[in-house]
Amino acid sequence: MTEQACKLVNALTPGHDGTRVVATPPVGRRAEVVRDLLARPDYKPQVGEAAADGMVALAESLRIVFAAAAVGDLDTAATTVNVLLREMGSVPQLDRARGGGWALHFHGREPDLVVGWGAGIAAGLALAIGSDLAGRLGLCQADPCDRVFVDTSKNAGRRFCSTRCQSRMKAAAHRARQK
Secondary structure, eight states, rough: OOHHHHHHEEEEEEHEEEEEEEOOOOOOTEEEEHHHHHHHTOOOOOOHHHHHHHHHHHHHHHHHHHHHHTTHHHHHHEEEEEEEHHHHHEEEEEOOOHHHHHHHEEOSSOHHHEEEEEEHHHHHHHHHHTTTTTGGGGEEOSSTTEEEOOOSTSSOOOSSSSSHHHHHHHHHHHHHHHO
């Protein structure tokens, strides 16, 4: 769920992706963007404009969590996640997994797209923040980029949202050393 949170934050909140300015998708196009972000081969969500607006609001809250966790402000991250857990009514449930067996999922208080996704994402972030994984929630350190990521590296040393930003910063450092 944290990977999905990154996708939502990076696609639905304004800022910079590398050096490119990113704007919130315009009204009238948000539903299509959200649908594309959530779709999988076995899942084609129906997304209306109201739900898309709700997903944008969810992404804005998620950005606060990632930004706070990235600078070690776990009080703000935890408080924001707690608000989301209450708003979404996250409830654990065992569901049949694809391919057999059972998987733990978190469902919201109602069968609504925003509440359903928000409940699962909030629970995933709560599990990360409530364990030693809070430091794995990151904000790209390549100026001016502000895209978020989850560090899945073995050494917990990831600093950039993409290899593009990492390469850009390495090239800038190399040029600075050459002067």
